[in-house]
Amino acid sequence: xxxxxxxxxxxxxxxxxxxxxxxxxxxxxxxxxxxxxxxxxxxxxxxxxxxxxxxxxxxxxxxxxxxxxxxxxxxxxxxxxxxxxxxxxxxxxxxxxxxxxxxxxxxxxxxxxxxxxxxxxxxxxxxxxxxxxxxxxxxxxxxxxxxxxxxxxxxxxxxxxxxxxxxxxxxxxxxxxxxxxxxxxxxxxxxxxxxxxxxxxxxxxxxxxxxxxxxxxxxxxxxxxxxxxxxxxxxxxxxxxxxxxxxxxxxxxxxxxxxxxxxxxxxxxxxxxxxxxxxxxxxxxxxxxxxx
Amino acid sequence: xxxxxxxxxxxxxxxxxxxxxxxxxxxxxxxxxxxxxxxxxxxxxxxxxxxxxxxxxxxxxxxxxxxxxxxxxxxxxxxxxxxxxxxxxxxxxxxxxxxxxxxxxxxxxxxxxxxxxxxxxxxxxxxxxxxxxxxxxxxxxxxxxxxxxxxxxxxxxxxxxxxxxxxxxxxxxxxxxxxxxxxxxxxxxxxxxxxxxxxxxxxxxxxxxxxxxxxxxxxxxxxxxxxxxxxxxxxxxxxxxxxxxxxxxxxxxxxxxxxxxxxxxxxxxxxxxxxxxxxxxxxxxxxxxxxx
Numbered sequence: 228x229x230x231x232x233x234x235x236x237x238x239x240x241x242x243x244x245x246x247x248x249x250x251x252x253x254x255x256x257x258x259x260x261x262x263x264x265x266x267x268x269x270x271x272x273x274x275x276x277x278x279x280x281x282x283x284x285x286x287x288x289x290x291x292x293x294x295x296x297x298x299x300x301x302x303x304x305x306x307x308x309x310x311x312x313x314x315x316x317x318x319x320x321x322x323x324x325x326x327x328x329x330x331x332x333x334x335x336x337x338x339x340x341x342x343x344x345x346x347x348x349x350x351x352x353x354x355x356x357x358x359x360x361x362x363x364x365x366x367x368x369x370x371x372x373x374x375x376x377x378x379x380x381x382x383x384x385x386x387x388x389x390x391x392x393x394x395x396x397x398x399x400x401x402x403x404x405x406x407x408x409x410x411x412x413x414x415x416x417x418x419x420x421x422x423x424x425x426x427x428x429x430x431x432x433x434x435x436x437x438x439x440x441x442x443x444x445x446x447x448x449x450x451x452x453x454x455x456x457x458x459x460x461x462x463x464x465x466x467x468x469x470x471x472x473x474x475x476x477x478x479x480x481x482x483x484x485x486x487x488x489x490x491x492x493x494x495x496x497x498x499x500x501x502x503x504x505x506x507x508x509x510x511x512x513x514x515x516x517x518x519x
Numbered sequence: 520x521x522x523x524x525x526x527x528x529x530x531x532x533x534x535x536x537x538x539x540x541x542x543x544x545x546x547x548x549x550x551x552x553x554x555x556x557x558x559x560x561x562x563x564x565x566x567x568x569x570x571x572x573x574x575x576x577x578x579x580x581x582x583x584x585x586x587x588x589x590x591x592x593x594x595x596x597x598x599x600x601x602x603x604x605x606x607x608x609x610x611x612x613x614x615x616x617x618x619x620x621x622x623x624x625x626x627x628x629x630x631x632x633x634x635x636x637x638x639x640x641x642x643x644x645x646x647x648x649x650x651x652x653x654x655x656x657x658x659x660x661x662x663x664x665x666x667x668x669x670x671x672x673x674x675x676x677x678x679x680x681x682x683x684x685x686x687x688x689x690x691x692x693x694x695x696x697x698x699x700x701x702x703x704x705x706x707x708x709x710x711x712x713x714x715x716x717x718x719x720x721x722x723x724x725x726x727x728x729x730x731x732x733x734x735x736x737x738x739x740x741x742x743x744x745x746x747x748x749x750x751x752x753x754x755x756x757x758x759x760x761x762x763x764x765x766x767x768x769x770x771x772x773x774x775x776x777x778x779x780x781x782x783x784x785x786x787x788x789x790x791x792x793x794x795x796x797x798x799x800x801x802x803x804x805x806x807x808x809x810x811x
Contacts, residue, residue: 351761353717386678388715389759390742395715423680423687425645450682454746467681469643 243486243516248273248301249504250444250489251280257500259284263296269504273301275444275487276334278327290333300336301485302379302442303327307341309363310356310393320344321363325370332374338441339371340379340415345390356393361403368411379441380404381415384423386456397421397430404439413441416477417489419460422448422468428476435480443477445470445515446490460490463510470515486515535778535808540565540593541796542736542781543572549792551576555588561796565593567736567779568626570619582625592628593777594671594734595619599633601655602648602685612636613655617662624666630733631663632671632707637682648685653695660703671733672696673707676715678748689713689722696731705733708769709781711752714740714760720768727772735769737762737807738782752782755802762807778807 249271251262259280266274274293281289281303293300306327309320324341331339343360346353364378371378382400383392394400400414414434421427434440447466453459463470474486488507495503541563543554551572558566566585573581573595585592598619601612616633623631635652638645656670663670674692675684686692692706706726713719726732739758745751755762766778780799787795 346759351759353715357717384678385676385715386744386748389740396717399717423645423677425649425688425691448681451747452678452744455743456678456748467638467643 240512240516244512245272246484246486247271247508247511248275248299248485248487249507250275250302250304250487251277252304253488253490253495253507254500254503256496256498259289260292261500263292263298265501265504266298267296269501269508271504271508272297273299273485273487275302275304275485275489276300276336277304278330281330281334286330286333290335294335299485300334301487302338302340303331303334303336304489305340305342305381306367306378307381307392308344310344310347310359312347312350312359317359317363321366324363324367328367328370328374328376331376337375337377338379338413339376340381340442342381342383343392343394345388345393353388353393357399357403360394361406364403364407364412368407371411377410377441378412379415380412381417381442382420384420386452396424397427397434401430401434401437401439405437409438413439415442415444416440416473416482417442417444417446418468418470418473419444419446419448422473431473431476431480435477435482438481440477440480440482440484442487443473443482443484444487444489445473445511446488458491458493460492462490462492462495463488463507464514474515486511532804532808536804537564538776538778539563539800539803540567540591540777540779541799542567542594542596542779543569544596545780545782545787545799546792546795548788548790551581552584553792555584555590557793557796558590559588561793561800563796563800564589565591565777565779567594567596567777567781568592568628569596570622573622573626578622578625582627586627591777592626593779594630594632595623595626595628596781597632597634597673598659598670599673599684600636602636602639602651604639604642604651609651609655613658616655616659620659620662620666620668623668629667629669630671630705631668632673632734634673634675635684635686637680637685645680645685649691649695652686653698656695656699656704660699663703669702669733670704671707672704673709673734674712676712678744688716689719689726693722693726693729693731697729701730705731707734707736708732708765708774709736709738710760710762710765711736711738711740714765723768723772727769727774730773732769732772732774732776734779735765735774735776736779736781737765737803738780750783750785752784754782754784754787755780755799756806766807778803
């Protein structure tokens with residue numbers, strides 16, 4: 228493990244906190260201006276944004292808003308959902324992804340997170356769906372190159388394999404990414420999706436060696452899972468995941484990019500955004516930054 | 520793929536149906552005598568039993584009941600839950616597993632299914648928990664040998680890793696099993712838990728080559744998952760899993776044992792048991808046995 232992860236001095240802790248980023252979904256109750264103002268007030272300099280609220284506000288206006296506030300957009304969520312077999316659906320998905328690439332560029336982030344999509348209705352062909360993901364990447368890479376954007380394949384937890392994301396492990400995401408240049412296609416390491424996998428440490432090493440870690444996201448795993456299993460992510464420190472171990476792994480693999488907290492949880496959305504952000508920062512400090 | 524899986528002749532279909540087994544949890548509404556009578560009437564000659572209803576009926580009485588009816592107990596579910604750190608809890612778990620081994624022997628089955636257990640409260644050490652599973656197996660193997668029983672490690676879907684089973688993949692289950700003789704420790708291949716894994720085909724091959732496939736269980740994957748994600752297994756053919764592909768894989772790996780249908784679903788439990796069994800058999804015929 229690299230000593231830089233230990234954050235034993237104030238300077239090291241400052242350096243680590245400078246990488247902290249708040250994903251917009253964690254404080255979904257905040258409008259985009261409230262998010263930017265709240266982060267600025269809290270000394271948080273990075274945000275991960277989502278396409279729908281950005282489009283609602285206006286992409287160019289959102290870009291101005293964050294730029295004027297001196298806030299960095301660490302990622303845009305999300306493109307993807309390109310597993311359709313139907314040619315028309317597939318063409319629409321690719322067009323939408325080209326738009327997402329342009330939006331990322333406008334916002335000044337080089338990281339577009341991709342969630343692949345699940346099995347088409349009635350299909351049981353996981354392998355075929357995964358190959359269509361590779362095909363879609365091949366079509367999008369030139370557009371990403373033109374825009375200076377990197378496509379970041381996010382493996383989602385295997386419980387989403389049927390209906391949301393046929394890419395279920397970091398190994399699978401890397402096998403897809405490695406068909407393309409590292410500066411154009413990377414992977415997302417998200418603790419919530421990958422924590423159970425006993426090979427994740429070695430796969431993070433593989434990702435780092437290839438320069439493929441495009442984003443690092445944190446959420447904790449808490450049970451029981453809610454119906455639909457979409458909105459049950461835990462506040463940092465509330466669950467089963469050794470978050471600091473993950474930071475140490477990506478650090479040892481050479482990753483020096485943002486550490487983005489992305490928690491989907493309606494309980495957090497019912498509280499004032501500033502209170503949630505303060506709690507996230509406190510938990511980040513306690514469970515991720517501090518030495519063991 | 521071996522031609523024996525194709526079941527193209529009536530004799531081959533008969534041979535495959537002779538391996539069909541109904542796990543008791545699929546028709547939880549049935550008492551043990553109703554289960555045995557219902558299976559006998561339907562021409563089903565194998566049942567997978569659970570410890571609680573068997574204990575309630577009396578283990579020796581249950582053994583007589585199935586023997587007198589000419590029904591084979593294909594597996595007993597389940598031992599395991601031996602990830603505790605506390606010495607007293609650990610000793611209790613091991614004692615309970617020795618009892619489970621004796622129950623399996625009394626029932627005339629050589630297959631005791633083990634679900635490892637999750638993380639102890641407050642622990643985030645998946646690796647440590649997995650090592651305690653290996654230690655527990657080491658303590659139980661001599662008892663299993665004395666009783667002529669095989670311990671069958673069941674990897675559960677990664678969504679259960681925190682609270683139910685730290686063994687999440689067939690590769691992990693095999694790595695544990697391979698520390699012990701094949702006749703004493705095997706693995707369970709359950710489609711519901713393993714279908715998402717792109718390495719499962721090669722791992723089934725590894726399991727077969729080592730003589731490690733102790734049981735093969737079927738359920739389908741349907742979404743959305745219910746709260747708690749325990750009782751949402753799908754009727755065969757209703758979901759995302761290519762069940763016949765799985766049969767072909769275990770068949771090609773040399774497995775010739777029971778094919779057990781184990782569906783946890785309250786919707787099935789609300790219907791008459793005989794109707795559910797007839798539907799399961801029809802679905803098994805359509806989605807598992809028939810040629811493509």
